[in-house]
Amino acid sequence: MLLGSSSLAIASSRSRIFSAAAAAASRRHSLAPASCSSSSQALQCRDSRMVGSPVLPARRSFCSRRSSASADFAENGRESPDGGIHLILGPMFAGKTTVLLQRIQAEADAGRRVALVKSDKDTRYGLGCIVSHSGKKMHCAAVASLSDFKSHKPELYAQAEIIGIDEAQFFDDLLSFCQSAADWDGKTLIVAGLDGDFLRQRFGSALDLVPLADSVTKLSSRCEICGRAAAFTFRKTDDRRKEVIGGADIYMPVCRKHYVNGQFAMEAARSVVLESHSPQRDPCSSSPERKLAIG
Known part of the structure; x- marks a missing residue:
């Protein structure tokens, strides 16, 4: 009788444990989304929530942050402005203006x-035209x-798609103008000018x-003395001004x-010129010391 009572107690305890486990499983199942009917589906739902939540507003790319200058292009159904800068550099007589034209x-x-466009400082062929x-x-x-x-x-600037600039070295606002025109106004600029002066x-x-x-584009000319490729400009006068x-x-x-x-x-010529303009001493005149020595 004692053994039978003990067996019944153990069986009753196991039954309560199994009932508690089943109840816990039922509660977990009730917490899962209704669409996840299986463990594999529940795993997929969990992974999808991890990837997609929280949903942040889409961030605009750099290209989508258009300036007001290019907004008109978008409103008219056209692409954003696509400008450019193309340089033509070299010494004098290298054909920079010819290539530009x-x-x-x-x-x-x-x-x-x-x-x-050209600088009004260049009056060699008149102000109304560029001549190579x-x-x-x-x-x-x-x-x-x-x-x-x-x-x-303003009308000429607004209508122009291509702007050619000659003798660019004379414009103090060259950098700011070209950057603004190409980056924001969609202009293509072809810029010709000297990269160095007569002192290199x-x-x-x-x-x-x-x-x-x-x-x-780096152009070269022909050396006026030997005919080889010439990359430098030589000033033949003694004027030392930059422009x-x-x-x-x-x-x-x-x-x-x-x-x-x-x-x-x-430099040798300048030395000769300076020496020729310096006060000359009379070779026949004698210094006081020499006169004393003679006397």
Whole structure:
């Protein structure tokens, strides 16, 4: 009898444990989403909640943050403006203006609206046109600064798709104008100018455009002395000012060898000139010491 009572107690205890476990399982099942009818589906639902929650508002990309200048393009169903900067650099007589005019003419022939700008400091061939050393000529706007071109000729600036800039080294606002025109107004700029002066030092801000440029063309000329490729401009006069506008009467293209030799020759010539202008002592006159020695 005692053994039978013990067996009944153990069986009753196991029954309560199984009932508690079943109740716990039932509660867990009731907490799962109704759509997850199986353990595998419940796992999928859990993973989907981890990936998709919380849902954050989509962040706009850099390209979608358009400026007000390019908003008109989007409103009219057109793409955002796609401008560019193309540099043509080199010494004098390298054909920079010729290449500039050829590119502008090609764009005009392709049906694109073009405009040409030059500094009003360059009066060699008149203010109303750009003339290359080879004789090619095109009409242009001559301005003191590029900001003047934009403000004084707003219609021409607004309509132009391609803007050519000649003698770029003379514009103090070259960098700011080109960056704004290309980045925000969708203009394609073709910029021609000197990269160095007669001392082989930077001239203007054309070199500051190199990091912003889509392309850079470095032209060379022919050395006027030996005929080899010439990368430098030699000034034939003794004028040391940075800006001296002139042509073949003042400048000539030279190679490295003849630039260095020419500078030596110019320094020697200056020394001779300075010595010739210094007070000359009479070779027949004697110093007081010499007179005493003679006497």
